[in-house]
Amino acid sequence: xxxxxxxxxxxxxxxxxxxxxxxxxxxxxxxxxxxxxxxxxxxxxxxxxxxxxxxxxxxxxxxxxxxxxxxxxxxxxxxxxxxxxxxxxxxxxxxxxxxxxxxxxxxxxxxxxxxxxxxxxxxxxxxxxxxxxxxxxxxxxxxxxxxxxxxxxxxxxxxxxxxxxxxxxxxxxxxxxxxxxxxxxxxxxxxxxxxxxxxxxxxxxxxxxxxxxxxxxxxxxxxxxxxxxxxxxxxxxxxxxxxxxxxxxxxxxxxxxxxxxxxxxxxxxxxxxxxxxxxxxxxxxxxxxxxxxxxxxxxxxxxxxxxxxxxxxxxxxxxxxxxxxxxxxxxxxxxxxxxxxxxxxxxxxxxxxxxxxxx
Amino acid sequence: xxxxxxxxxxxxxxxxxxxxxxxxxxxxxxxxxxxxxxxxxxxxxxxxxxxxxxxxxxxxxxxxxxxxxxxxxxxxxxxxxxxxxxxxxxxxxxxxxxxxxxxxxxxxxxxxxxxxxxxxxxxxxxxxxxxxxxxxxxxxxxxxxxxxxxxxxxxxxxxxxxxxxxxxxxxxxxxxxxxxxxxxxxxxxxxxxxxxxxxxxxxxxxxxxxxxxxxxxxxxxxxxxxxxxxxxxxxxxxxxxxxxxxxxxxxxxxxxxxx
Numbered sequence: 001x002x003x004x005x006x007x008x009x010x011x012x013x014x015x016x017x018x019x020x021x022x023x024x025x026x027x028x029x030x031x032x033x034x035x036x037x038x039x040x041x042x043x044x045x046x047x048x049x050x051x052x053x054x055x056x057x058x059x060x061x062x063x064x065x066x067x068x069x070x071x072x073x074x075x076x077x078x079x080x081x082x083x084x085x086x087x088x089x090x091x092x093x094x095x096x097x098x099x100x101x102x103x104x105x106x107x108x109x110x111x112x113x114x115x116x117x118x119x120x121x122x123x124x125x126x127x128x129x130x131x132x133x134x135x136x137x138x139x140x141x142x143x144x145x146x147x148x149x150x151x152x153x154x155x156x157x158x159x160x161x162x163x164x165x166x167x168x169x170x171x172x173x174x175x176x177x178x179x180x181x182x183x184x185x186x187x188x189x190x191x192x193x194x195x196x197x198x199x200x201x202x203x204x205x206x207x208x209x210x211x212x213x214x215x216x217x218x219x220x221x222x223x224x225x226x227x228x229x230x231x232x233x234x235x236x237x238x239x240x241x242x243x244x245x246x247x248x249x250x251x252x253x254x255x256x257x258x259x260x261x262x263x264x265x266x267x268x269x270x271x272x273x274x275x276x277x278x279x280x281x282x283x284x285x286x287x288x289x290x291x292x293x294x295x296x297x298x299x300x301x302x303x304x305x306x307x308x309x310x311x312x313x314x315x316x317x318x319x320x321x322x323x324x325x326x327x328x329x330x331x332x333x334x335x336x337x338x339x340x341x342x343x344x345x346x347x348x349x350x351x352x353x354x355x356x357x358x359x
Numbered sequence: 360x361x362x363x364x365x366x367x368x369x370x371x372x373x374x375x376x377x378x379x380x381x382x383x384x385x386x387x388x389x390x391x392x393x394x395x396x397x398x399x400x401x402x403x404x405x406x407x408x409x410x411x412x413x414x415x416x417x418x419x420x421x422x423x424x425x426x427x428x429x430x431x432x433x434x435x436x437x438x439x440x441x442x443x444x445x446x447x448x449x450x451x452x453x454x455x456x457x458x459x460x461x462x463x464x465x466x467x468x469x470x471x472x473x474x475x476x477x478x479x480x481x482x483x484x485x486x487x488x489x490x491x492x493x494x495x496x497x498x499x500x501x502x503x504x505x506x507x508x509x510x511x512x513x514x515x516x517x518x519x520x521x522x523x524x525x526x527x528x529x530x531x532x533x534x535x536x537x538x539x540x541x542x543x544x545x546x547x548x549x550x551x552x553x554x555x556x557x558x559x560x561x562x563x564x565x566x567x568x569x570x571x572x573x574x575x576x577x578x579x580x581x582x583x584x585x586x587x588x589x590x591x592x593x594x595x596x597x598x599x600x601x602x603x604x605x606x607x608x609x610x611x612x613x614x615x616x617x618x
Contacts (some may be wrong), residue, residue, distance in 0.1 A: 029516075081443045222477075223478075226476040226479050226480055226482075227477075227479065227480060228466035228468070228478070228480055231455065231480070232463075232464075233458055234452065234454065234455060235452040235455060235459075235463055238452040238453060238454045238455065239451075239452055239453065241448070241450070242448070242449070242450040242451055242452055243452065243463070243464075245434060245444075245446055245452075246448035246450050246460075246463040246464040247413075247434060247435045247438055247463070247464030247465060248463065273437060287465070305452070305453075305454045306454050331508065
């Protein structure tokens with residue numbers, strides 16, 4: 001021993017009293033003292049319940065104040081109106097779960113619908129081939145967003161704001177600012193309009209597009225909750241560094257998320273052609289913001305990692321129920337937008353307060 | 360000691376621009392031991408640990424696992440070789456459940472077509488494994504492994520992270536400052552946990568600034584100074600103040616004592 005100091009005791013004395021200490025590491029205060037607390041607990045564990053309850057309440061209220069609202073006609077109109085926004089909201093949900101945002105989804109949709117229309121109607125390709133090529137370009141556009149975000153490390157907002165403009169100018173150049181008329185599609189490529197057909201139910205039709213929306217939502221729900229890729233999408237949005245250290249290939253997952261989002265937009269392009277029965281370069285201008293609105297109202301957090309596909313579909317329905325309901329109740333159009341805006345703010349406020357309660 | 364080290368590094372060099380983080384650092388870890396790595400801030404111990412866990416690729420030098428040279432290009436490579444690291448920030452996803460976090464990045468898929476075509480995770484099997492590993496380490500005060508990690512206390516989170524490393528780290532477990540953010544009682548649990556992991560035959564590298572904790576659990580103490588290993592001491596032969604003096608350069612090493 002080179003110094004004369006007495007050896008320090010290796011077991012620290014101050015911990016001796018621990019023998020008598022309470023052995024429980026941490027106990028959880030049961031948060032069920034009042035009904036409100038208990039309700040908050042249930043909502044926190046089942047975040048999809050909130051949009052579901054809001055939707056139910058809205059339907060009941062509009063059913064009372066607007067005479068025609070609960071008729072099958074109005075309900076099938078809502079489903080028709082919601083279809084395209086719903087598809088884009090599904091794509092947007094994937095992106096927002098990774099704490100990203102995609103402002104270019106609407107432009108991808110329109111540009112790929114123009115490609116499908118042009119190839120099928122003007123170039124005379126079979127509808128199936130035209131659709132596949134259109135979806136392929138939609139995938140490429142999504143992948144471009146993903147590569148710029150994951151590899152060049154640019155913020156998603158900036159990247160997709162840029163590609164929004166780029167895709168927008170491309171769509172005007174490609175289409176020469178001209179629409180493809182309904183009569184031409186009916187004559188040369190009726191297959192493009194297939195999703196506008198539907199099953200007749202007591203005087204109102206449920207379009208194949210709406211049914212497909214539900215099917216796709218189910219598929220995505222399964223992927224997000226029952227596959228490793230879905231877990232990784234959540235983990236990346238939650239904490240990208242932790243995800244990387246856990247061995248997740250963050251870059252590849254991010255690129256795949258934007259790619260899949262693009263692909264969904266490409267598929268939605270086909271649905272959109274069926275919905276409006278023509279192809280126009282200036283349609284679906286609002287779908288970008290409408291998709292974000294639906295996702296947020298559906299309870300998915302813009303900060304990533306938390307949210308659900310089902311919530312986004314419900315969110316899209318909530319917005320449309322408000323718009324249709326207010327319109328049937330005779331409220332001016334301006335106030336419909338006003339109501340949608342209020343909904344977004346209330347939804348985020350609710351999300352924040354639940355989050356605080358969980359910390 | 361004639362035993363073969365399980366993990367050995369020789370002459371590691373790493374330079375960041377003009378900063379030399381490792382300057383010929385050596386390292387060895389014996390089977391079944393707890394080796395503490397201590398060093399002043401900036402001594403390069405975290406770079407050493409990152410090289411061993413695959414987060415940093417050294418410019419020069421060799422790393423051998425079980426006597427065979429290895430070249431880790433990412434933490435995944437190190438993990439595939441059986442080296443698991445518990446990072447100081449734990450690398451857990453707060454919104455995901457305990458079971459999800461334990462399997463993050465290495466999910467098990469269901470057998471048959473459900474797994475191969477539909478990529479379905481085998482949740483029942485993963486949950487059972489997670490529950491088993493947690494109760495092996497006496498951590499089943501955590502009742503429900505499907506609760507989100509964010510609802511756990513700091514000690515419980517550390518416990519889950521250590522259990523994850525112990526469950527998958529077949530060769531070596533690296534713990535970076537496991538008690539730094541914990542209270543007295545929680546630290547005690549984690550130290551017990553570290554001993555439990557050693558008792559299962561897995562050697563541990565423990566990085567810590569907490570001398571009482573180091574001297575309590577470590578079999579040997581690796582003292583890092585100025586980018587290289589200064590010495591390895593047996594905590595039974597030295598005092599904590601000696602260790603601090605060595606680590607800061609206030610005392611020269613006495614060759615005979617080095618373990």
